[in-house]
Amino acid sequence: MSSDLLDKGYKPHDVExxxxxxxxxxxxxxxxxxxxxxxxxxxxxxxxxVTGVLHMGHALNNTLQDILCRYRxxxxxxxxxxxxxxxxxxxxxxxxxxxxxxxxxxxxQVGREKFIEAVWExxxxxxxxIINQLKRLGASCDWDRERFTMDEGLSKxxxxxxxxxxxxxxxYRGNYIINWCIRCHTALADLEVEHEVHDGFLYYIRYPYxxxxxxxxxxxxxxxxxxxxxxxxxxxxxxxxxxxxxRKILLPLMNxxxxxxxxxxxxxxxxxxxxxITPAHDPNDFEIGNRHNLERVKVIDDDGQMTSxxxxxxxxxxxxxxxxxxxxxxxxxxxxxxxxxxHSIGHCYRCNTIIExxxxxxxxxxxxxxxxxxxxxxxxxxxxxxPEIWTKTYFEWMNNIKxxxxxxxxxxxxxxxxxTCESCEDVIVGMNAPETCSACGxxxxxxxxxVLDTWFSSALWPFSTMGWPDQTPILKLFYPTSVLVTGFDxxxxxxxxxxxxxxxxxxxxxxxxxxxxxxxxxEEGKKMSKSTGNVIDPLSVIDTYGTDAFRFTLAAFxxxxxxxxxxxKRVEGYRHFINKIWNAARFSLMHIDKEYKDIPNESLSLxxxxxxxxxxxxxxxxxxxxxxxxxNDAAGVLYNFVWHEFCxxxxxxxxxxxYEKQGTNRKEATLSVLWRVLHDTLILLHPFIPFVTxxxxxxxxxxxNSIMKSVFPLDAADDGSLCRDREAESIMKLISDIITGIRxxxxxxxISPSLSLAVxxxxxxxxTRRTVEQYKDIIINLAxxxxxxxxxxxxxxxxxxxxxxxNAVIFVYLEGIIDFTQEINRLDKEIGKxxxxxxxxxxxxxxxxxLGKAPNHxxxxxxxxxxxxxxxxxxxQTNLDKIKALGV
Ligand SMILES: [Zn+2]
Ligand SMILES: [Zn+2]
Numbered sequence: 001m002s003s004d005l006l007d008k009g010y011k012p013h014d015v016e017x018x019x020x021x022x023x024x025x026x027x028x029x030x031x032x033x034x035x036x037x038x039x040x041x042x043x044x045x046x047x048x049x050v051t052g053v054l055h056m057g058h059a060l061n062n063t064l065q066d067i068l069c070r071y072r073x074x075x076x077x078x079x080x081x082x083x084x085x086x087x088x089x090x091x092x093x094x095x096x097x098x099x100x101x102x103x104x105x106x107x108x109q110v111g112r113e114k115f116i117e118a119v120w121e122x123x124x125x126x127x128x129x130i131i132n133q134l135k136r137l138g139a140s141c142d143w144d145r146e147r148f149t150m151d152e153g154l155s156k157x158x159x160x161x162x163x164x165x166x167x168x169x170x171x172y173r174g175n176y177i178i179n180w181c182i183r184c185h186t187a188l189a190d191l192e193v194e195h196e197v198h199d200g201f202l203y204y205i206r207y208p209y210x211x212x213x214x215x216x217x218x219x220x221x222x223x224x225x226x227x228x229x230x231x232x233x234x235x236x237x238x239x240x241x242x243x244x245x246x247r248k249i250l251l252p253l254m255n256x257x258x259x260x261x262x263x264x265x266x267x268x269x270x271x272x273x274x275x276x277i278t279p280a281h282d283p284n285d286f287e288i289g290n291r292h293n294l295e296r297v298k299v300i301d302d303d304g305q306m307t308s309x310x311x312x313x314x315x316x317x318x319x320x321x322x323x324x325x326x327x328x329x330x331x332x333x334x335x336x337x338x339x340x341x342x343h344s345i346g347h348c349y350r351c352n353t354i355i356e357x358x359x360x361x362x363x364x365x366x367x368x369x370x371x372x373x374x375x376x377x378x379x380x381x382x383x384x385x386x387p388e389i390w391t392k393t394y395f396e397w398m399n400n401i402k403x404x405x406x407x408x409x410x411x412x413x414x415x416x417x418x419x420t421c422e423s424c425e426d427v428i429v430g431m432n433a434p435e436t437c438s439a440c441g442x443x444x445x446x447x448x449x450x451v452l453d454t455w456f457s458s459a460l461w462p463f464s465t466m467g468w469p470d471q472t473p474i475l476k477l478f479y480p481t482s483v484l485v486t487g488f489d490x491x492x493x494x495x496x497x498x499x500x501x502x503x504x505x506x507x508x509x510x511x512x513x514x515x516x517x518x519x520x521x522x523e524e525g526k527k528m529s530k531s532t533g534n535v536i537d538p539l540s541v542i543d544t545y546g547t548d549a550f551r552f553t554l555a556a557f558x559x560x561x562x563x564x565x566x567x568x569k570r571v572e573g574y575r576h577f578i579n580k581i582w583n584a585a586r587f588s589l590m591h592i593d594k595e596y597k598d599i600p601n602e603s604l605s606l607x608x609x610x611x612x613x614x615x616x617x618x619x620x621x622x623x624x625x626x627x628x629x630x631x632n633d634a635a636g637v638l639y640n641f642v643w644h645e646f647c648x649x650x651x652x653x654x655x656x657x658x659y660e661k662q663g664t665n666r667k668e669a670t671l672s673v674l675w676r677v678l679h680d681t682l683i684l685l686h687p688f689i690p691f692v693t694x695x696x697x698x699x700x701x702x703x704x705n706s707i708m709k710s711v712f713p714l715d716a717a718d719d720g721s722l723c724r725d726r727e728a729e730s731i732m733k734l735i736s737d738i739i740t741g742i743r744x745x746x747x748x749x750x751i752s753p754s755l756s757l758a759v760x761x762x763x764x765x766x767x768t769r770r771t772v773e774q775y776k777d778i779i780i781n782l783a784x785x786x787x788x789x790x791x792x793x794x795x796x797x798x799x800x801x802x803x804x805x806x807n808a809v810i811f812v813y814l815e816g817i818i819d820f821t822q823e824i825n826r827l828d829k830e831i832g833k834x835x836x837x838x839x840x841x842x843x844x845x846x847x848x849x850x851l852g853k854a855p856n857h858x859x860x861x862x863x864x865x866x867x868x869x870x871x872x873x874x875x876x877q878t879n880l881d882k883i884k885a886l887g888v
Pocket of ligand 1: 181182183184794
């Protein structure tokens with residue numbers, strides 16, 4: 001390796017691509033299939049949609065995973081980070097349908113087979129975009145093992161699971177009320193329906209008795225569904241309707257006789273307290289219908305048009321029909337009134353079309369038995385959810401789980417492995433297409449046209465990616481995985497289902513830990529969205545500031561349970577940190593010209609001992625924080641150690657030694673410490689900022705391999721304490737407090753940093769005096785003094801500014817250093833200027849017109865300015881008082 005000096009400034013773009021290619025080429029991301037020697041550590045990536053474009057959520061999620069993987073490799077583990085993408089059924093089908101539409105075609109014109117071919121073609125062309133973006137983020141996935149939920153192996157796993165669950169009676173086919181999107185032509189899971197509040201109407205309709213005069217009034221928001229009513233329901237406790245119990249109703253417009261039923265579900269306070277029951281078009285009515293064995297009359301078809309069951313309304317669109325029904329009711333004098341009414345309406349999460357609850361034949365997974373085991377696994381600690389607060393949410397959801405509708409009426413996905421015999425209608429479920437019907441021997445067998453919900457295949461991700469159903473070596477080595485890193489938004493869609501499937505098929509949980517991170521929001525804590533216009537594109541941030549600065553920002557703000565508030569300004573701030581590291585390394589490498597293997601303990605100076613101890617503490621804290629997923633704490637420790645301790649104190653303190661002539665024991669000792677601390681610090685930083693650390697590492701004498709092959713510096717002889725050298729740490733604390741005290745006085749008194757000061761330190765304590773005397777040189781050097789005396793006296797010198805540290809008092813002599821009169825005038829003038837500015841701001845803040853019209857954040861800004869000015873004024877006043885008190 002070369003010992004060339006580093007360039008003057010750090011240029012991320014040259015460096016990032018070069019090192020990423022190198023790591024990949026050298027196979028440094030590859031997991032080993034040979035076990036026994038190392039501990040296994042594994043993470044499966046939450047597979048991004050193959051249509052995906054890297055957004056802030058991906059950036060945070062994958063940065064955290066990468067930090068963990070790089071850290072565990074440095075700790076000596078055999079790490080598998082399993083990458084891949086999800087085929088994302090509806091999302092991908094929509095993208096390709098749009099593409100066809102631009103050519104004037106729809107998928108029905110193209111046909112199923114050709115359409116699926118077109119999707120695969122699209123995937124070949126554009127499907128790796130998100131993968132390349134993850135690489136720019138520095139993600140150290142084992143790319144040779146990259147999987148796709150529709151690849152051959154995973155498709156086999158999907159069929160195996162489907163067939164097994166079917167044979168076990170845990171998959172069944174049944175009529176069910178589902179959320180139906182008439183545009184996408186598919187069933188949607190409850191979680192895929194988005195609810196919005198609409199201004200609608202409540203229609204009050206008279207339902208006449210079938211015998212005798214009179215009617216009952218019923219309120220509904222969807223009058224067109226009345227055509228499919230099969231009962232009227234009242235609450236058995238509702239005294240208003242006791243006389244109704246024995247009656248029958250003649251359904252208006254249809255002239256069908258329907259019964260009156262009693263059900264406790266009926267809300268007495270809604271509308272009139274009498275409810276129309278349409279089992280085929282409302283989920284609650286469906287349940288009531290089941291309880292009372294009601295007929296299900298389907299009046300709206302899968303295109304949103306009225307069926308022949310709707311009588312004369314047949315063929316109308318559902319919303320046209322609503323108008324027509326209202327008109328017809330009016331004509332017959334059956335419409336009592338219409339009231340404006342706000343209510344929540346479900347929309348398709350893909351296309352925003354209003355959902356039509358509809359009756360349909362679908363495939364279901366019986367979720368209860370699977371969920372029970374998944375609940376127990378978290379209860380008994382086989383899987384731990386971090387932060388713990390999500391455990392409660394998990395239990396709530398799992399304990400109330402409903403059967404999972406897994407069929408989707410689209411083309412892109414895993415086609416359901418079920419065939420119906422045309423002659424005897426027998427259904428055959430199997431791994432492969434059967435040639436003959438097992439019941440009647442018929443040969444005309446039709447495969448079910450539906451595909452499986454995307455989440456069905458991703459539920460198998462932790463074991464299907466490792467080769468299951470085959471018993472592969474990596475499955476043995478890496479299942480259960482160590483941790484799943486995920487956002488809470490897919491806790492139910494995905495995490496809960498992986499738990500159910502993993503436990504059922506592998507006999508063990510899919511992950512030992514689930515780390516749930518927060519969302520990335522904008523600076524003010526608002527959700528990023530295109531319509532608000534506050535979206536920050538991670539790739540443009542990387543272009544501007546470099547990947548390392550971006551990654552460090554994400555880690556620094558990833559506090560548990562708190563959203564990450566992201567702004568370019570913050571990333572810019574951490575770019576200064578990257579530059580600081582670069583400059584510190586550049587300075588160090590000007591002096592280090594070889595590897596320093598051993599540290600000569602006997603020749604170490606106080607600051608050498610101190611920085612070694614602090615380095616030890618930093619390593620320990622970083623590892624503890626990462627082991628408990630406190631990424632922000634780890635980043636904070638590193639920031640503080642590198643910037644304040646290593647750069648501000650250590651490098652400054654050793655400068656005189658570095659400029660001594662070559663070869664003294666003291667200089668050699670310091671160089672050996674500098675080499676060691678720089679070496680170890682790069683390793684500590686590497687998981688967070690992989691690129692800049694590798695670039696510096698490459699230039700550090702004595703490093704032959706990539707930094708990825710180094711060892712995390714947790715010393716073996718760990719006595720459990722955070723510092724190794726308590727004495728050095730406590731002495732250094734005193735010395736640095738004294739220096740800071742003198743520097744503060746310089747600032748308050750406006751003394752130029754180049755002026756050398758005379759200082760005396762008074763203490764009644766002999767050990768303190770002895771220590772200060774012993775390390776006088778450091779204080780003189782770092783506080784820029786011309787003299788320092790240490791005295792045992794209570795006497796107070798004249799014309800000296802003071803500061804107190806522990807049991808010592810610092811006196812900085814000002815005679816001849818500052819011109820008291822001139823300084824008093826200067827401060828007076830500055831305070832006068834501030835008073836002027838303050839009065840302008842205060843006037844603004846008492847102006848009603850301004851307060852009334854200006855947006856909140858503008859007012860807040862002015863208030864903040866006022867606070868800052870007041871603070872400045874207070875400080876200057878304090879300084880002025882001090883000088884006056886010293887006054888000649
Ligand atoms: Zn839709
Ligand atoms: Zn048959």
